[in-house]
Amino acid sequence: MKVDVALVHHPVVNRIGETIGSAVTNLDLHDIARAGRTYGVNTYWVVTPFKEQQELAAQIVGHWQNGHGATVNPDRQNALSIIRIRASIEEAIAEATTNYGERPCVLATCAKRQSNTRSFAAIRAMIGAEKPVMLLFGTAWGLSPDVMEMVDGVLPPLQGPTPFNHLSVRSAASIMLDRLLGRPDDWEEEQN
Amino acid sequence: MKVDVALVHHPVVNRIGETIGSAVTNLDLHDIARAGRTYGVNTYWVVTPFKEQQELAAQIVGHWQNGHGATVNPDRQNALSIIRIRASIEEAIAEATTNYGERPCVLATCAKRQSNTRSFAAIRAMIGAEKPVMLLFGTAWGLSPDVMEMVDGVLPPLQGPTPFNHLSVRSAASIMLDRLLGRPDDWEEEQN
Numbered sequence: 001m002k003v004d005v006a007l008v009h010h011p012v013v014n015r016i017g018e019t020i021g022s023a024v025t026n027l028d029l030h031d032i033a034r035a036g037r038t039y040g041v042n043t044y045w046v047v048t049p050f051k052e053q054q055e056l057a058a059q060i061v062g063h064w065q066n067g068h069g070a071t072v073n074p075d076r077q078n079a080l081s082i083i084r085i086r087a088s089i090e091e092a093i094a095e096a097t098t099n100y101g102e103r104p105c106v107l108a109t110c111a112k113r114q115s116n117t118r119s120f121a122a123i124r125a126m127i128g129a130e131k132p133v134m135l136l137f138g139t140a141w142g143l144s145p146d147v148m149e150m151v152d153g154v155l156p157p158l159q160g161p162t163p164f165n166h167l168s169v170r171s172a173a174s175i176m177l178d179r180l181l182g183r184p185d186d187w188e189e190e191q192n
Numbered sequence: 193m194k195v196d197v198a199l200v201h202h203p204v205v206n207r208i209g210e211t212i213g214s215a216v217t218n219l220d221l222h223d224i225a226r227a228g229r230t231y232g233v234n235t236y237w238v239v240t241p242f243k244e245q246q247e248l249a250a251q252i253v254g255h256w257q258n259g260h261g262a263t264v265n266p267d268r269q270n271a272l273s274i275i276r277i278r279a280s281i282e283e284a285i286a287e288a289t290t291n292y293g294e295r296p297c298v299l300a301t302c303a304k305r306q307s308n309t310r311s312f313a314a315i316r317a318m319i320g321a322e323k324p325v326m327l328l329f330g331t332a333w334g335l336s337p338d339v340m341e342m343v344d345g346v347l348p349p350l351q352g353p354t355p356f357n358h359l360s361v362r363s364a365a366s367i368m369l370d371r372l373l374g375r376p377d378d379w380e381e382e383q384n
Contacts, residue, residue, distance in 0.1 A: 001353065027219050031360045038359055039352035075358045160231035160373055161193065166267045167230055168223045171366035174359070175374075178367045181352055 002100050002132035003181065005036050005173060006045035006092050009053065011144035022140040024048055024057045029083060030076070031170040032137075037079040039177040043099070044082045045092035045134075057085045089136065089147065096134055104132035108143050108151040109172060111158075111165055118153040120179050127180060135180075137173050194292050194324035195373065197228050197365060198237035198284050201245065203336035214332040216240055216249045221275060222268070223362040224329075229271040231369040235291070236274045237284035237326075249277045281328065281339065288326055296324035300335050300343040301364060303350075303357055310345040312371055319372060327372075329365050 007028055010021035029046065036044045046057050061080050063069045070077040086092045089106075097103045105126060107118065127133055136143060136151065148154070158175055159165055167175070199220055202213035221238065228236045238249050253272050255261045262269040278284045281298075289295045297318060299310065319325055328335060328343065340346070350367055351357055359367070 027360075027362075031363055034358050034360055035363045037356045038350070038354060040354045075356070078356065079358060158230070158370070159375055160369070161375060162230060162232045164229045164267070164270065166226050166271060167366070168219075168226055168362070170219075170360070170362055171223055171227045174363035174366050175370045177352070178350070178370065182367075183351055183353060 001040050001127060001181070002104070002130055003041050003127055004043045004045060004092075004096050004104060004132070004134045005032060005041050005177070006047055006089060006134055006136045007032060007169070007173075008089060008136055008138050008143060008147065009046075009048040010050070011146055012138045012140040013142055013144050015141055017141075019144045019146070020140060021048065021050060024053045026060055028139065028170060029057060029060055029080065032173045033079040033083055034076075035174040035177050036082055039181040041082060041177065043084055043096065045096075046083055046085045047087070047089055047092055048085070049087045054085050054087070057083075061085070093134065096132065100132040102132055104134040105153065106134045106136065106151045107153050107155055108136045108148055109138070109155045109176060110142060110148065113157055114148065114154040116151075116153050117156055120156060123155065124180055135173075135176060137169050139169055193232050193319060193373070194296070194322060195233050195319055196235045196237060196284075196288050196296060196324070196326045197224060197233050197369070198239055198281060198326055198328050199224060199361070199365075200281060200328055200330050200335060200339065201238075201240040202242070203338055204330045204332040205334055205336050207333055209333070211336045211338070212332060213240065213242060216245045218252055220331065220362060221249060221252055221272065224365045225271040225275055226268075227366040227369050228274055231373040233274060233369065235276055235288065237288075238275055238277045239279070239281055239284055240277070241279045246277050246279070249275075253277070285326065288324065292324040294324055296326040297345065298326045298328060298343045300328045300340055300346045301330070301368060302334060302340065302346050305349055306340065306346040308345050309348055312348060315347065316372055327365075327368060329361050331361055
């Protein structure tokens with residue numbers, strides 16, 4: 001299985017659609033690392049071009065990797081070990097290409113259906129065939145139009161039985177990983 | 193659809209299995225309210241017996257319900273409107289019983305499979321038949337043994353393709369709601 005996740009802090013859009021850079025948050029690192037580790041993600045790329053933000057993220061990860069956190073909570077150390085902090089999506093893709101020996105299929109997530117939306121079944125098949133895949137998640141109000149244009153495809157939007165779909169990026173990433181990588185026997189389960 | 197969620201801050205267990213009360217956190221309120229609202233949850237019960245914690249939770253919710261937050265982000269106002277803060281699980285169950293005119297089936301979540309684990313299919317069928325259901329999620333290291341004994345059943349543990357399964361309660365709640373309430377057509381989708 002060759003699946004990576006990237007959490008993008010730039011370029012993303014704000015409430016009124018302007019391209020911005022967002023701040024790294026502690027729980028985005030923890031929650032998505034823990035879900036990533038649970039579902040077999042190889043690398044969780046944290047993308048921010050801002051030096052101070054890179055340092056903040058590195059400090060948080062360091063606390064749980066080498067600091068006091070590593071001693072008190074080895075599970076958290078384990079989860080955060082998949083994080084790599086990089087300045088741009090391009091840099092993450094280049095490094096993933098080296099890691100896998102092949103450029104990953106880069107898939108964006110979006111709360112609205114796009115013309116290049118792939119089905120979950122198609123993406124699961126790709127993952128099953130050991131094709132490398134990188135899933136991009138946008139912070140703030142989502143990935144910028146530039147990113148949406150450079151990707152190889154888009155995941156279907158998550159939707160419940162209501163018209164409301166304002167999930168946090170932590171929830172969206174967790175659900176996407178479960179849909180793409182959750183064990184089938186978890187789903188089928190004994191009918192006793 | 194008659195589905196409620198309860199986030200339990202007491203009684204839960206700590207790292208070494210002692211029963212404790214945990215602190216309310218801002219993002220547990222937001223993330224689970226947003227996922228709950230997306231998936232059609234009627235009430236998100238935030239359970240804590242501690243007065244100061246109840247007040248803290250009420251302040252956070254109030255900011256987004258009536259304060260500045262309500263003006264700048266009506267979607268967040270909408271999401272947080274499903275929150276009710278109560279002192280105990282029993283109090284939440286009693287009030288849900290009044291709301292639905294029938295006692296809900298109370299289901300715990302647990303990272304380990306229990307003898308009274310129900311299948312996702314069985315719970316989906318119950319929800320489809322308009323039977324009221326309350327899903328209990330534990331903060332800290334999970335629901336206390338007392339809670340596990342008083343419930344009507346337990347949800348299957350979430351498991352990815354790895355032995356690691358240390359999801360945050362925010363991730364676990366989001367994934368459980370998607371598994372139980374995600375729209376089937378989201379899943380089946382066009383094969384084109």
